[in-house]
Amino acid sequence: MFMLILAALFGAVYLHFRRKDRRMLRNGVALVAAVGCALLGVVEILTQVVPGFGFVTLLIVLLLPASVLxxxxxxxxxxxxxxxxxxxxxxxxxxxxxxxxxxxxxxxxxxxxxxxxxxxxxxxxxxxxxxxxxxxxxxxxxxxAAAYGRMTHQEHPAAVVVLGSRLIDGGVPPLLKARLDRALEIYRQSEQKPLLIPSGGQGPDESRPEGEAMAEYLLGQGAAAEDVIPENRAVNTAQNLRFSQQIQDDAGRSGPLLAVTNNYHVLRAALLSRKAGMRAEVTGAKTARYYxxxxxxxxxxxxxxxxxxxxxxxxxxxxxxxxxxxxxxxxxx
Structure with missing residues (x-):
């Protein structure tokens, strides 16, 4: 019972932290502590009330080395x-x-x-x-990262920045296409169309800036030209966010910003947006499983x-x- 009480306390701390700001790693500490204590508490109770459950628990522990292999x-x-x-x-x-x-x-x-x-x-x-x-x-x-990636974002964004990634032969590869398609999905679902900011500079192995190729894809998929402004200088995620925020401000599109990236990158992008003091959230696009x-x-x-x-x-x-x-x-x- 003590472990379940601890789980409830950590759970309350997690909800408090998440309500203050979702974009903090301490939320994950409280979440894992709550889940871990809850599991231990449930195992403790089942061991006391279910005959033979202690043996099952011991068997699971003994199988842990095999699962690690x-x-x-x-x-x-x-x-x-x-x-x-x-x-x-x-x-x-x-x-x-x-x-x-x-x-x-x-x-x-x-x-x-x-x-x-x-x-x-x-x-x-x-x-x-x-x-x-x-x-x-x-x-x-x-x-x-898994918990944050599944959170829904209630506010309608004034701008959607698509974080860039490496081009292949000057074109948009599947990884980047997934991000752009997710941004288009948000764009089409919005009654008041947000500004689309495809963001990415030109890497040493790229023939043109990522933002340029991404903007070309967005326009080719039906986004209105007045709603697409590429950002062509950023060389990392922090710059993607900062430079795109400046474009949003210059365009007069005041309001929350939503960044789109792949699911594995969502939490780090959110942490960086908080560090930059931005009013921004991050959503993820699907990624090939092997990646x-x-x-x-x-x-x-x-x-x-x-x-x-x-x-x-x-x-x-x-x-x-x-x-x-x-x-x-x-x-x-």
Whole structure:
């Protein structure tokens, strides 16, 4: 019962935080805590009232290592698919690298421990704690990214900015087409047509600015010329949002802004819009399934880098514990 009370408290905190601003990672912390406590509370009650349920719970726990290996195999297979379909770039290798690291890290930790060297044992402890911290942070990020991506946005946008991505041979590839089609869907459903701002500059491997190609697609799909103003300078998401906000202001289209991107990118774009002090929300378009694992890993790394100082502070107690382990090991020796 205690865990269910905790779940209710964390749930109330989550709803309070979400009502204040949906675009905050702390919402995900409260959400995961609420769901985790609720699950533990339900398991506790079922163990007490359902004969044999404790054995089922134990069996599930024992199967966890097997499920981790299954996850590793899935990520490796997905990584191979990414390399085959998207090319050999570091961003396309993330699921493969994660799949290889999952079984490798425990083996490395065991090897370090069996050496008996206090420094190597401490390194093993630090590796375990860092992996656990990163895993917990990823669960929070993934959970809230899924939750935020399913939220409905009640306000009718005055402007819709479509975040750009790499062109292929000067044209709009499927990934970018999904974003543009989602923006057109919102545009057609709106009685008062919002301003469409396709945003993206020209990359070193592109023959023209992304915004130009995106605007051409929108006009070709029936958007009115007076409702489409491309943004052709941005080289990252923060610039997409900031430069598009300026275009909206210059066009006199006051009101909320809605950014459109792919589902894996929704939460990070929302965090950046909040950091920029913008009155904006973000909605997502569907992404090819094989692309999602690596894309979410890439987004997670970017979010971690963006909050690096905070994560260093949060990890300091674990670092202090590792130092205590080292001191104890040296004294024992």
């Amino acid at each position: 299954v996850l590793s195999g899935f990520l490796i297979a997905n990584g191979v698919t990414m390399l085959r379909r998207e090319g050999r770039r570091l961003g396309n290798m993330l699921s493969l690298l994660a799949g290889l690291a999952i079984p490798a890290l425990p083996v490395i930790a065991v090897v370090l421990v069996v050496t008996g060297d206090p420094y190597l044992i401490t390194l093993a402890v630090l590796l375990f704690l860092a992996t656990g911290y990163a895993g917990a942070a990823f669960v929070i990020f993934l959970s809230y 999602v694992p690596s894309a979410f890993l890439r987004e997670f790394i970017a979010v971690m880098k963006g909050h690096m100082f905070l994560h260093v502070l949060l990890f300091l107690p674990f670092l202090a514990f590792s130092v205590l382990v080292l001191i104890a090991g040296l004294n024992a020796g």
